[in-house]
Every structure is written in structure tokens, then in C-alpha cells.
Amino acid sequence: MEASKTKQLVLLGVIAVVVVVLLCVFFFNRHNQVALEGPQGEIAADEVHSAAWGQFYPAHWDSYQTNMANTLNPSHFETKPYMKIIYAGTGFAAEFNEPRGHLYTIEDVKSIDSARQKSGASCFTCKSTQAPEMIKEYGDQYYLMSFDQMKDKITEPIGCLDCHDPKTMELRLTRPALIEALERQGQSVDKLTNQEMRSLVCAQCHVTYYFQPDSKKITFPWDKGLTAEEILNYFDEQNFTEWVHPVAGTNLVKARHAEYETFMGSTHQSAGLACADCHMPYTTVGNKKVSSHVWQSPLNNIEQSCTVCHRNGTEWLKTRVRTIQAQVKQSQDLAGAAVMEAINELKISRETPTVDKTKLQEAMALHREAQWYLDYVMVTNGYGFHNPTATLNNLNTAIDKAHKAVAKAREARR
Numbered sequence: 001m002e003a004s005k006t007k008q009l010v011l012l013g014v015i016a017v018v019v020v021v022l023l024c025v026f027f028f029n030r031h032n033q034v035a036l037e038g039p040q041g042e043i044a045a046d047e048v049h050s051a052a053w054g055q056f057y058p059a060h061w062d063s064y065q066t067n068m069a070n071t072l073n074p075s076h077f078e079t080k081p082y083m084k085i086i087y088a089g090t091g092f093a094a095e096f097n098e099p100r101g102h103l104y105t106i107e108d109v110k111s112i113d114s115a116r117q118k119s120g121a122s123c124f125t126c127k128s129t130q131a132p133e134m135i136k137e138y139g140d141q142y143y144l145m146s147f148d149q150m151k152d153k154i155t156e157p158i159g160c161l162d163c164h165d166p167k168t169m170e171l172r173l174t175r176p177a178l179i180e181a182l183e184r185q186g187q188s189v190d191k192l193t194n195q196e197m198r199s200l201v202c203a204q205c206h207v208t209y210y211f212q213p214d215s216k217k218i219t220f221p222w223d224k225g226l227t228a229e230e231i232l233n234y235f236d237e238q239n240f241t242e243w244v245h246p247v248a249g250t251n252l253v254k255a256r257h258a259e260y261e262t263f264m265g266s267t268h269q270s271a272g273l274a275c276a277d278c279h280m281p282y283t284t285v286g287n288k289k290v291s292s293h294v295w296q297s298p299l300n301n302i303e304q305s306c307t308v309c310h311r312n313g314t315e316w317l318k319t320r321v322r323t324i325q326a327q328v329k330q331s332q333d334l335a336g337a338a339v340m341e342a343i344n345e346l347k348i349s350r351e352t353p354t355v356d357k358t359k360l361q362e363a364m365a366l367h368r369e370a371q372w373y374l375d376y377v378m379v380t381n382g383y384g385f386h387n388p389t390a391t392l393n394n395l396n397t398a399i400d401k402a403h404k405a406v407a408k409a410r411e412a413r414r
């Protein structure tokens with residue numbers, strides 16, 4: 001009896017020790033993964049210099065600095081010459097480059113064609129960790145300031161403060177336009193899940209937006225929903241026009257890099273993925289797992305970004321992506337040609353003294369729609385991969401509306 005009791009006690013003791021050791025290993029590793037990398041100390045609550053954060057997170061700092069290697073930003077005009085014509089009357093017709101690494105934002109925004117600086121201080125909102133501080137300092141006046149008034153105050157590119165709380169390192173939102181858009185949708189910002197945040201930190205900048213007519217405040221046009229159609233309905237309802245096309249005479253709206261909106265409702269998003277799953281996959285640094293902080297094409301590190309879920313092999317995946325993108329490009333070129341034709345027909349009709357004014361207006365309304373759907377696809381990064389079906393559907397709409405605009409413009413002068 002005594003002996004077996006002792007045995008039992010010893011056994012329990014051993015189990016307890018094992019459990020404690022396992023818990024220690026688990027928590028030590030967890031902690032190790034997330035926090036205890038460099039020296040200990042505090043990061044200031046408003047630390048805009050990412051290098052200061054880097055002292056505590058050397059592995060993340062190294063990863064972040066690798067963004068310097070992402071240097072290419074060719075002109076959009078090389079592959080989409082029709083852009084120059086459809087953007088006539090805006091700065092986008094003067095210069096429009098594809099994006100590159102997050103660390104180049106200051107260099108790129110400061111060297112942009114002066115025609116594009118008319119948007120004012122707002123240009124810096126998505127380029128620098130210092131933007132939230134400036135918005136706080138100047139209040140609504142920030143949006144009315146000129147590019148030159150802000151230029152010399154801004155030195156830091158996108159960095160840690162944009163996405164992280166310096167105390168807890170939790171993800172957080174720092175851009176008012178996103179927070180306000182979510183609140184208007186009835187979402188409460190502190191109830192968002194971590195997986196939602198792994199996309200929403202990107203949605204602070206990788207979205208379409210507009211400047212409110214008088215206040216010039218950056219606003220996300222999401223109140224009716226996030227599809228291209230719902231966003232255009234919102235603009236129509238507000239009677240909003242960003243500029244008038246000098247040749248066609250049409251009241252137009254400008255789409256901007258709608259990566260987040262396009263991704264929402266896609267196969268991957270409905271399967272529960274977030275931007276960070278493909279663009280910030282886990283990488284191993286020593287014995288630690290670290291989320292990659294190199295924001296780049298996931299095809300550069302496909303073994304980390306895709307094959308964790310897809311077992312079809314890297315070549316198959318790459319070919320799938322390139323096939324989707326080539327199909328999108330083909331339809332996009334058709335839409336580009338159709339919108340150019342609509343612009344040209346509108347020009348001829350406007351120059352015709354006997355033109356039917358009502359039909360001309362109808363043709364312009366069709367041009368507005370066609371150009372919106374084309375633009376929405378054309379300026380959204382990823383060349384359609386983020387949501388192939390919605391993208392091709394938008395291009396179909398663009399082609400259809402442009403053809404109808406052509407027909408209506410011709411009818412107007414008969």
C-alpha cells in the first residue's frame with residue numbers, strides 16, 4: 001500500500017514537473033518570438049523613427065530594410081499608353097509610375113511632377129509615419145495646406161508606428177480616414193479581430209479615396225459598400241465630380257489603388273485570408289519565426305507565401321498568376337481602346353453645332369461609367385490577381401458602357 005502511494009506521488013510529481021517545463025518552453029518561445037529580441041527598454045509612444053524601434057526588434061529591422069531592394073517603378077504609360085488620354089486634365093496624364101518599396105515613399109513623393117503636387121499636403125498622408133502627428137497638430141487645416149508647406153517637415157517613410165502600438169506591438173490603425181469610414185459603417189474599431197487587422201493595417205493606404213469638395217478632407221467612399229459599382233453609386237448620389245475631361249466634356253471621378261476593396265469578396269478573402277498571409281509570410285530567423293516585413297510581390301518568395309497552402313508546386317502557381325494577369329491585361333486593353341474611342345466620338349459630337357444636347361449628356365454619362373470601371377482595375381495593383389472574377393466583370397462593364405457611349409455620341413449628331 002505505502003509503496004504504491006509513494007509511486008503515485010512520484011508519478012504525479014514527475015507529471016507536474018513535465019507540465020511546468022512544457023509551459024515554460026511554450027511561454028518562453030512565444031515571448032521570444034514576439035518580443036525579447038534586442039535590448040529591453042521603451043519605445044516612445046510617438047516614435048516616428050523606425051530605426052529606434054529596430055534596436056528592440058533587430059530581426060524585424062533587418063527585414064524592413066530589405067525593402068530598399070525593391071527599386072523598380074516603371075511608368076504606367078509604357079504598358080498602358082491610353083492612360084495619358086483618359087486622364088487628360090489631371091496631373092496623372094503628366095506622370096504616373098507604378099509603386100515600389102515602402103522605404104522609397106519620401107524620395108518618390110518629393111520628386112513627383114509638379115502637376116501632381118496640386119493635391120497638397122494630403123499627398124504625405126500615405127507616405128510617412130509623421131502624417132498622423134501632422135494631422136493632429138494642424139487639425140482639418142492639414143488637408144488645406146499646400147505640398148510645399150508640408151514638404152520640409154516630412155522626412156520619415158512608412159514605418160513601425162504606422163501599424164504597431166509601441167508598448168504592446170499590437171496592430172493598430174493610425175489613419176483617420178479609415179477609422180471614420182469603418183465607424184460610418186457601424187463597425188467598432190476596438191472590436192476588430194486580429195485577422196481583420198492583418199488586412200486593415202494595409203487598408204489605411206491601399207484603398208481608393210477622394211478629397212471632399214470644400215474641406216479637401218481625405219474620405220473613403222465606402223458608405224454604400226466596397227464594390228466598384230457601390231462606390232460609383234456613392235459618387236453619383238453625392239453628385240461628385242473630380243474633374244471635367246477637356247476633350248470629352250465629361251464629369252469624371254478618379255479611382256485609386258483599390259487593393260483592399262478588390263480583395264474583399266475574393267476567393268482568398270472568403271477563405272479567411274488577409275493581406276499579411278501572402279505579403280508578410282513567416283520566415284525563419286535563427287530559431288525564431290518572424291513575419292516578413294518585406295512588402296513585395298509574393299512571387300519573389302512563393303515557398304513562404306503560397307505553398308504553405310497550395311501543394312501544386314511553385315511553377316504551376318506562378319503560371320496561374322501570370323495567366324490570370326495576362327487575361328486581365330487583354331480585357332483591359334480592349335476597355336482602354338473603347339474608352340479612347342468614346343472620348344473621340346464625344347469630341348466630334350461636341351464640335352457638331354446641330355448636336356442633340358440630351359443625347360450628348362447621355363453619352364457623357366456612359367463615358368463616366370466606362371472610365372470609372374476601367375480606371376478602378378487599371379490602377380489597382382496585382383493586375384487582377386486579388387480578385388480575378390470581379391476584375392474581369394468590371395472590365396466587361398467598362399467595355400459595354402464605352403461601346404454604348406460611342407453609339408450614343410454618334411446618335412447625338414444624326
Ligand code: HEC
Pocket residue numbers: 033034035050053054057060061064158159160161162163164169171194197198201202276280289290291292293
Ligand atoms: C504596414 C504595416 C506594418 C509595418 C509598417 C510594420 N509592421 Fe510589424 N507587423 C505587421 C503585421 C501585419 C504583423 C503580423 C501581426 C500578427 O499576425 O498578429 C507584424 C508583426 C510584428 C511583430 C510580431 C512578431 C511577428 O514577426 O509576427 C513585431 C515584433 C513587429 N511586427 C515589429 C515591427 C517593427 C520593428 C517595425 C518597423 C521596423 C514594423 N513591425 C513595421 C505590420 C507592420
Ligand code: HEC
Pocket residue numbers: 070073098099100101102104105106108109125126127128158162198201202203204205206275276279280295296297
Ligand atoms: C502608410 C501607408 C501604407 C501602408 C500602411 C501600407 N502601404 Fe504598401 N505602399 C504604400 C505606398 C505609398 C507604396 C508605394 C511606394 C513608392 O512607390 O514610393 C506602397 C507599396 C507597397 C508594395 C510594393 C509594390 C511594388 O510594386 O513593389 C507592396 C507589395 C505593398 N505596399 C503592400 C502592403 C501591405 C501588404 C500592407 C499591409 C501589411 C501595406 N502595404 C501597408 C503605402 C502603404
Ligand code: HEC
Pocket residue numbers: 199202203206259260261263268273274275276277278279296297298299321381382383385386
Ligand atoms: C492570396 C495571396 C494574396 C493576398 C491575400 C493579397 N495579395 Fe497582394 N498580391 C498577390 C500576388 C500574387 C500579386 C502579384 C504579384 C506580381 O505580379 O508579381 C500581388 C500584388 C500586390 C501588390 C503589387 C505588388 C507588385 O509587386 O506588383 C500590392 C501593392 C498588393 N498586392 C497589396 C495587397 C493588399 C493591400 C492586400 C490585402 C487587401 C493583398 N495584396 C492581398 C497575392 C496576394
Ligand code: HEC
Pocket residue numbers: 267268271273277278298299305306307308309310317318320321388
Ligand atoms: C492560407 C492559405 C492560402 C494561401 C497562403 C494562398 N492560398 Fe490560394 N487559395 C486558397 C484557398 C482556400 C483557395 C480556394 C480554392 C481551393 O480550395 O483551392 C485558393 C485559391 C487559389 C486560386 C484559384 C483562383 C481564385 O482566385 O479563385 C489560385 C490561382 C491561388 N489560390 C493562388 C495562390 C497564390 C499564387 C498564392 C500565393 C501568393 C496563394 N494562392 C496563397 C488558400 C491559400
